Amino acid sequence: MSVVVTPAMVGQVIVSGILSGALYSMVALGLALIFGVMRVINVAHGTILMLGAYTTFWWFHVLGVNPYLSLALSMPVMFVLGVVLERLMVRRVVNAPELSSLLLTFGISIALVNAIQLAFTSDLRSVEYLTGALIVGPIAFSKSRLVAFGFAVAITLLAYWFLQKTRFGKAIRATSQGPQVAMICGVNVERVHLFAFGIASALAAAGGSLVAVMVAIQPEMGQVWTFKSFLVIVLGGAGNYPGALLGGMLLGLIEQLASFFLTTQLSEAVAYLILVLVLLVRPTGLLGGRAT
Amino acid sequence: MKWVILGALVLGLGLLGLYPLVATGYGVRFMLQLFMWVALAQSWNLISGLTGYVSFGHVAFFGTGAYAAGILIAVHGWHWAWASLGGGAASAVLAFLIGYPCLRLKGPYFAIAMLGLNEVMRVLVSYFEGLTGGGLGLSLPTLYASVEIYYAMGLTALAVTALAHLIITSRFGLRLMTIREDEVAAEAMGINTARHKLYAFLISAFAPGVVGGLFARDQGYIEPIAVFPLAITITMIVMALFGGKGTIWGPVLGAAVLFVLQELVWARFLYLHQALFGAIIILVVLFMPRGILGVLQQRYRLPRYV
Numbered sequence: 001m002s003v004v005v006t007p008a009m010v011g012q013v014i015v016s017g018i019l020s021g022a023l024y025s026m027v028a029l030g031l032a033l034i035f036g037v038m039r040v041i042n043v044a045h046g047t048i049l050m051l052g053a054y055t056t057f058w059w060f061h062v063l064g065v066n067p068y069l070s071l072a073l074s075m076p077v078m079f080v081l082g083v084v085l086e087r088l089m090v091r092r093v094v095n096a097p098e099l100s101s102l103l104l105t106f107g108i109s110i111a112l113v114n115a116i117q118l119a120f121t122s123d124l125r126s127v128e129y130l131t132g133a134l135i136v137g138p139i140a141f142s143k144s145r146l147v148a149f150g151f152a153v154a155i156t157l158l159a160y161w162f163l164q165k166t167r168f169g170k171a172i173r174a175t176s177q178g179p180q181v182a183m184i185c186g187v188n189v190e191r192v193h194l195f196a197f198g199i200a201s202a203l204a205a206a207g208g209s210l211v212a213v214m215v216a217i218q219p220e221m222g223q224v225w226t227f228k229s230f231l232v233i234v235l236g237g238a239g240n241y242p243g244a245l246l247g248g249m250l251l252g253l254i255e256q257l258a259s260f261f262l263t264t265q266l267s268e269a270v271a272y273l274i275l276v277l278v279l280l281v282r283p284t285g286l287l288g289g290r291a292t
Numbered sequence: 293m294k295w296v297i298l299g300a301l302v303l304g305l306g307l308l309g310l311y312p313l314v315a316t317g318y319g320v321r322f323m324l325q326l327f328m329w330v331a332l333a334q335s336w337n338l339i340s341g342l343t344g345y346v347s348f349g350h351v352a353f354f355g356t357g358a359y360a361a362g363i364l365i366a367v368h369g370w371h372w373a374w375a376s377l378g379g380g381a382a383s384a385v386l387a388f389l390i391g392y393p394c395l396r397l398k399g400p401y402f403a404i405a406m407l408g409l410n411e412v413m414r415v416l417v418s419y420f421e422g423l424t425g426g427g428l429g430l431s432l433p434t435l436y437a438s439v440e441i442y443y444a445m446g447l448t449a450l451a452v453t454a455l456a457h458l459i460i461t462s463r464f465g466l467r468l469m470t471i472r473e474d475e476v477a478a479e480a481m482g483i484n485t486a487r488h489k490l491y492a493f494l495i496s497a498f499a500p501g502v503v504g505g506l507f508a509r510d511q512g513y514i515e516p517i518a519v520f521p522l523a524i525t526i527t528m529i530v531m532a533l534f535g536g537k538g539t540i541w542g543p544v545l546g547a548a549v550l551f552v553l554q555e556l557v558w559a560r561f562l563y564l565h566q567a568l569f570g571a572i573i574i575l576v577v578l579f580m581p582r583g584i585l586g587v588l589q590q591r592y593r594l595p596r597y598v
Contacts, residue, residue, distance in 0.1 A: 041400040043348070043407075092578055097472075099344045100577050102403050103533065106348065107573025110526055114567035223522065227411065230404045265419055272412045279401060280393045 008138035013256045019145045021252025022152040025245045027207035027225060028232035029159060030200030032244040035233065036176035037196045038094050040101040044085075044109035045229055046222030048078055048201045052208025053217045054116055060127045060212075067129050067213045068147065074209045075202040082201025086194050094193065109222065116219040124216040148210035155206050156245065159199065163241060172196055173241075224268075231275050308446060312439045320442050324510065326551050327445040331503045332524070333531035333543035334452040339496035340529075341537035342465065343489055344472035345395065349406035350528055352413045353383040353497040354504040355519035359417055361505030362430045362514050372435070373444065376505030383501025384494050386413075391493040396486055414520040429515030432508065441510045448506065449544075452499045457540045459495075468492050469538065523566065530569045533576045536583030545584055 027049060034042045055074040059065040065073075085108060093100040130147060133140040163169040174182040175192045183189050207225070211217065228251065235250050236243025254274060258267035312320050332354065340346050357379030364375040394405045417424050424430055459465040470478040471485050479485050508514045527550075535546025550572075554565065580587060 035400075041404065043403075089574065089578065097344060098398075098400055099340070099346055099472075100581065102346050102348075102400060103529070103573055104577045106526075106529075107570045107577065109570070111567050111570030111574065114563045114570060117563040118567065220522075223407065224411065227404060227408050231408075234401070263419075265415055269412045269415050269419075272408045275405065275408065276390070276393050279397055279405070 009260070011139050013260050014253065015139055015141065016145075017253035017256040018249060019141070019149045019252070020255065021249035022149050022156065023207055023210060023248070024228060024232050024251050025248025026152040026156045026159075027204055028229040028236075028248050029156060029241065029244045030203035031226075031229040032233045032236070032241055033172070033196050033200045033203075036241070037172060037179075038090070038101075038193055039098075040090060040094065040105070041098075041230065042090075042197075042200070043102060043105040043226055044112065044222075045200070045204055046225030046227070047109040047112045048082065048204040048222075049208040049211070049225045050116065050217070050219060050222035051081070051112065052078055052205030053212040053221070054120060054125075054208075054219075055205070056209040056212040057120075057125050057127055057217060060129070067127050067209065068151070071151065071206055071209045074205040078205030079198040079202040083194055083198040085201075086197035090197065091190070091193065109226075113219050113222065120219065122219055124218050126216040127212045129213050142214070144213045148214060151206070151210055155203070159203060160241070160245075162199075168192075168195065228271075231271060234275060235278060305450070309443075312442055317438075320438060322555065324438065324442045324445050325555075326548065327442075327449040328503055328507065329527065329531060329547040329551050330449040330544050331445070331452045331499055332528045333535070333547045334449070334456055335496050335499035335503075336525075336528040337532045337537055337539075337543045338452075338456060338459065338499075339489075339493050341532055341539070341543070342459070342468040342472060343492055345489060345493075346403040346529075347406045347496075348403050348525060349408070349410035350496075350500060351520055351522065351524040352406070352410040353387065353500040354507070354524055355410075355413060355417070355516075356386050357383045357501030357504030358508040358514050358519040359424055359430070359504075360501070362432060362508040363423060365509065366430060366432050372441075372505070372509040376444070376502045376509065379505030379508070380498040380501035383497045383504070387493050387497030388490070391490050391497075395489040395493060410520055410522065410525065414516045417520070418516045425515075427516065429513055429518075430508075432512050432514075434512060435509065438510060441506055445503070445506050445510075448499065448502050453540065453544055455495065455499075456543075459492075460538075460540050464488070464491075472538070526566070526569055526573075530572050530576075532583075534572060534583055536585030536589075539583070539585050542583050542585040549584070 027045075031042060031045045034040055034045070052074040055077060056067050056070040059070045059073060060067050089104060089108065090101065093104050130144045133142045134146065135141075163173060171182065171187045171192050172195070174185065174187055175189055175196075179189050182192075204225075208217075211221075232247035232251050233240075233244050234247070236245070236247030251271065255267050255271055258270035262270065308323070311323065315323070332350070335353075336347060336350050357376070359379075360382035361372070361375040361379035364370040364378050365372055370378065390405070390409055394402050397405070418427050420426075421428075459468070467478065467483050467488050470481070470483060471488060475485055504519060507519070511518075531546040531550050532543040533546070534550055535544065536542025576583065582589070
């Protein structure tokens with residue numbers, strides 16, 4: 001396979017990579033948050049994203065609500081769902097062997113996916129809004145991806161500001177660095193867990209609502225997103241929040257490069273291969289320090 | 293007590309051996325599938341139940357075995373029995389390639405890596421159309437011998453369970469369970485944890501490869517979505533958990549109870565049945581972490597070799 005690489009193509013790959021990378025960063029930040037404070041890999045993270053996508057789909061089709069406006073609904077609703085799941089179930093397995101927390105979130109994921117299948121069937125659904133592309137010189141920007149990029153960057157920055165500057169954000173970071181010490185310093189660790197799960201779910205939901213406008217959605221789409229989010233936090237170093245942002249961009253670029261030089265089909269296999277290689281060389285991720 | 297159990301076992305096996313002589317076609321098929329699930333649940337138990345390393349993609353070995361055996365039969369004209377063993381070998385090779393790097397990692401990394409492995413195998417099988425028929429699938433020459441497959445599947449289920457017995461009652465098994473309880477301590481006691489996990493993983497991957505090969509032969513036709521669905525992994529996990537992970541008879545018990553329920557009641561409600569499986573996982577993890585057998589053991593003090 002011989003491909004003539006022109007500067008325009010390189011530009012397109014970089015632009016597309018950054019556009020999808022921002023979305024990956026936002027969604028993965030949620031997973032990093034849960035892993036950071038609770039040491040739980042939430043296998044249901046992609047499933048919450050799928051629920052966000054269906055919220056947008058449903059509102060668009062039933063009430064004709066602008067899909068971007070539905071972010072204002074999907075995020076708070078999934079925040080509440082996240083809080084409820086943490087309070088009722090995940091809380092009970094936080095200090096249990098990791099087998100328990102993995103299996104529990106796996107069970108939650110299956111139950112939710114199939115509830116959605118019952119409600120909406122497995123057919124592909126789409127939200128036809130903002131189609132087409134914006135052509136600037138030799139580079140095409142898909143309009144829905146561009147808007148999604150804007151929202152993703154804004155929401156990620158907001159979440160990041162919240163973690164860095166607010167009292168509660170500091171409590172979250174303190175808990176991820178050492179739950180015992182945080183507790184001694186007066187942090188209500190149980191409440192941190194509750195809110196971290198809620199915030200993470202809201203971030204995933206935002207991703208879902210934005211994705212719904214970009215591509216067709218179906219109930220089992222979440223699995224791939226769980227895997228991608230995990231890939232991102234591995235690339236960036238698990239529990240490392242700036243790392244999650246960098247990891248998202250990296251994954252976006254890697255995927256675009258792979259689908260450009262190989263095929264879109266194989267880009268997933270390439271991403272997987274990279275995960276295995278990274279883990280081989282650096283088991284704690286590219287920016288990761290401490291192995292826990 | 294030991295002799296009672298042994299006697300019951302021999303009697304049970306004898307009855308199962310004679311069963312195809314009296315059963316209807318549907319009856320044979322029913323038991324064949326039950327054997328398949330026993331073997332699959334037991335194979336998941338060997339890695340995840342014993343070492344605590346959760347495999348979310350065990351169906352990758354089933355599918356790989358199915359395709360390897362399918363190609364050996366359809367293209368190279370092998371006998372199905374040898375082809376199924378070839379399927380097992382192919383799965384073990386895949387397990388080595390993926391287990392060697394991934395088993396050195398902490399549990400959650402391994403779990404998600406396995407979730408990815410299944411996706412990747414499905415993509416690869418669809419992509420290499422020349423070998424596998426791609427999305428169109430692979431047809432095998434016709435065969436009129438589901439009774440033979442019944443015996444082969446039964447033998448596989450028996451072999452994996454016997455293997456589980458052998459491992460769980462051996463020093464090797466004790467070391468695996470030490471890894472599950474505290475890997476750092478196991479390492480400190482001088483157990484080569486990486487090597488032990490890898491051995492357990494290879495054994496655990498061989499069985500679903502053989503089962504996949506027999507499945508391919510039995511169905512006569514395989515396609516990527518049929519042999520790599522997450523649903524098969526879910527079913528293995530639910531069965532092993534429900535019966536009791538880390539025990540010898542737990543996966544057998546779980547497979548038997550859930551498969552019968554599934555066939556008689558839930559098969560009619562496709563999505564509800566899956567949602568129910570999700571609910572079972574949640575409930576078992578929260579309220580019955582040691583499964584049915586664990587509850588029975590607590591109440592009746594069953595011997596250790598159960």
